[in-house]
Amino acid sequence: xxxxxxxxxxxxxxxxxxxxxxxxxxxxxxxxxxxxxxxxxxxxxxxxxxxxxxxxxxxxxxxxxxxxxxxxxxxxxxxxxxxxxxxxxxxxxxxxxxxxxxxxxxxxx
Numbered sequence: 001x002x003x004x005x006x007x008x009x010x011x012x013x014x015x016x017x018x019x020x021x022x023x024x025x026x027x028x029x030x031x032x033x034x035x036x037x038x039x040x041x042x043x044x045x046x047x048x049x050x051x052x053x054x055x056x057x058x059x060x061x062x063x064x065x066x067x068x069x070x071x072x073x074x075x076x077x078x079x080x081x082x083x084x085x086x087x088x089x090x091x092x093x094x095x096x097x098x099x100x101x102x103x104x105x106x107x108x109x
Contacts (some may be wrong), residue, residue, distance in 0.1 A: 034083045037066060038090025046098045057098070059091035 021036030032040065041062040045055035063084045070080035 034066065034086035034088045037062065038087040038099070039094050042091045042094035042098060052095065052099045055095055059095065060090060062089040078082065
């Protein structure tokens with residue numbers, strides 16, 4: 001993502017981001033899909049050397065924040081839940097791959 005004035009670690013989007021994780025919005029800017037958000041949350045947790053339990057908690061927080069953000073942007077509760085569930089499912093899939101030593105390439109289930 002972008003740098004800011006904090007010293008906090010940043011999420012990064014690299015060339016290895018899987019298909020379906022991003023798209024180009026109507027404004028011409030890249031956008032992250034709920035699938036991509038979960039994938040990046042898992043990658044970030046692993047990169048920060050979080051133990052699996054902490055990584056799961058982190059992914060859950062990202063999903064909850066996405067749910068709240070969807071509601072703030074006017075999505076119905078049902079749509080917000082659907083999107084946040086996709087974030088969590090994606091993070092779960094990627095965490096399983098990362099912490100069990102599976103493929104680095106990932107992919108959409």
